[in-house]
Amino acid sequence: MDFRLTDEQLQVEEMVRGLSRKEFAPRAAQVDEESRYPAENHRRLAELGLLGMLYPASYGGAEAGPVSYAIALREVAGGCASTGVGMAVTNMTGEAIFRFGNDAQRSRYLPMLSAGKGAGAFALTEPGAGSDAGGLSTFARKDGDGFILDGSKVFITNGSHACVMIVMALTQKSPRRISAFLVEPGTPGLSVGKCERKMGLKGSDTVSLSFEECRVPGSAMLGAPGEGLKIALSTLDGGRIGIASQAIGIARSALSTATEYARDRRQFGQAIGEFQAIQWMLADAATELDAAQLLVFRAASLKEKGLPYSKEASMAKLFATEAGNRASLSAVQVLGGYGYIREYPVERHLRDIRVTTIYEGTSEIQRLVISRALCG
Numbered sequence: 001m002d003f004r005l006t007d008e009q010l011q012v013e014e015m016v017r018g019l020s021r022k023e024f025a026p027r028a029a030q031v032d033e034e035s036r037y038p039a040e041n042h043r044r045l046a047e048l049g050l051l052g053m054l055y056p057a058s059y060g061g062a063e064a065g066p067v068s069y070a071i072a073l074r075e076v077a078g079g080c081a082s083t084g085v086g087m088a089v090t091n092m093t094g095e096a097i098f099r100f101g102n103d104a105q106r107s108r109y110l111p112m113l114s115a116g117k118g119a120g121a122f123a124l125t126e127p128g129a130g131s132d133a134g135g136l137s138t139f140a141r142k143d144g145d146g147f148i149l150d151g152s153k154v155f156i157t158n159g160s161h162a163c164v165m166i167v168m169a170l171t172q173k174s175p176r177r178i179s180a181f182l183v184e185p186g187t188p189g190l191s192v193g194k195c196e197r198k199m200g201l202k203g204s205d206t207v208s209l210s211f212e213e214c215r216v217p218g219s220a221m222l223g224a225p226g227e228g229l230k231i232a233l234s235t236l237d238g239g240r241i242g243i244a245s246q247a248i249g250i251a252r253s254a255l256s257t258a259t260e261y262a263r264d265r266r267q268f269g270q271a272i273g274e275f276q277a278i279q280w281m282l283a284d285a286a287t288e289l290d291a292a293q294l295l296v297f298r299a300a301s302l303k304e305k306g307l308p309y310s311k312e313a314s315m316a317k318l319f320a321t322e323a324g325n326r327a328s329l330s331a332v333q334v335l336g337g338y339g340y341i342r343e344y345p346v347e348r349h350l351r352d353i354r355v356t357t358i359y360e361g362t363s364e365i366q367r368l369v370i371s372r373a374l375c376g
């Protein structure tokens with residue numbers, strides 16, 4: 001066992017950390033304040049090959065592997081969490097198209113995604129189907145050589161900036177069969193709702209999608225008919241490593257601000273970092289975030305080797321997002337009143353990280369996945 005990163009992974013870490021600290025972090029407060037989609041960050045990610053990290057160069061990707069991807073995403077999210085989630089969903093969409101798409105689909109969409117011509121979106125959740133994603137009701141009925149989609153999706157990240165969306169829909173009601181479709185923006189019958197106003201991740205667009213008699217060609221189907229739920233769930237396995245990394249990145253930034261503050265802030269004639277109560281908060285947060293990082297690296301390494309990793313990805317997501325939330329809450333506490341005001345970034349980190357225990361499967365659903373794997 002070797003806990004050291006390879007030279008290549010270290011290079012990715014250094015390059016993305018530099019980019020994120022120099023360009024993304026300084027804009028993050030303004031992006032949050034104005035609830036503005038940071039298109040310039042998306043362009044920079046594309047320029048540096050960070051939007052197609054999980055497929056080969058023949059399709060415009062960087063094929064950096066899941067471990068390097070986890071590192072890159074952590075560093076991006078540490079600077080700007082909204083940019084991090086946009087990057088995560090774009091990479092996840094591209095990877096799904098690479099894994100399940102045919103050559104025509106790969107050739108059409110993957111170079112666009114990696115070049116940043118648009119983001120990728122993954123549309124599974126519906127008003128009546130969240131955790132129970134298999135209960136979705138968007139219907140795709142066969143129409144000649146194509147399909148007509150009717151239904152609606154909610155909470156779709158990147159939905160208004162996507163160049164392609166993977167949309168899960170029922171193609172048969174009884175027995176239920178779900179299929180996946182690649183839908184392009186501007187397709188007649190597809191309307192994109194307004195951006196949700198959220199607690200955090202305000203620079204990420206989260207929209208509803210409505211499909212009314214929305215016709216797509218038969219060639220838009222991703223994978224085989226009836227394979228949609230399998231595609232969605234296995235895509236989410238990889239996505240969970242990404243969200244765990246996002247949480248670690250955000251929480252590390254919060255912890256770094258708290259540590260610096262604990263060194264500088266003096267009360268009762270000494271630095272607050274000399275009080276054991278503060279020391280323990282910092283030590284617990286640092287330890288839990290390191291443990292989370294090891295779980296993420298384990299899941300990503302299994303994935304990189306082509307081994308099963310679903311349970312490990314859920315464990316990483318469960319632990320990293322919960323630990324990240326605890327660490328961010330502690331960071332606010334360490335800063336006292338200053339932790340609660342916008343002059344310092346920790347209140348934003350806390351708002352941004354909150355959703356990581358919810359999307360791509362809540363913590364309760366991760367426990368379900370883990371316990372099912374344990375019980376066989």
Ligand SMILES: Cc1cc2nc3c(=O)[nH]c(=O)nc-3n(C[C@H](O)[C@H](O)[C@H](O)COP(=O)(O)OP(=O)(O)OC[C@H]3O[C@@H](n4cnc5c(N)ncnc54)[C@H](O)[C@@H]3O)c2cc1C
Binds near residue numbers: 123198
């Ligand atoms: C900012 C944001 C971005 C998102 N981006 C996307 C996206 O890009 N694509 C997409 O498809 N979706 C996206 N989502 C949706 C997200 O994945 C869902 O919100 C999430 O899966 C939970 O579904 P729900 O909100 O319907 O909650 P529900 O499923 O209604 O859950 C409510 C509560 O009940 C609990 N619960 C539900 N079932 C069980 C159970 N069996 N056992 C124990 N507890 C249970 C849940 O854990 C939760 O605490 C996004 C959401 C947000 C907030």
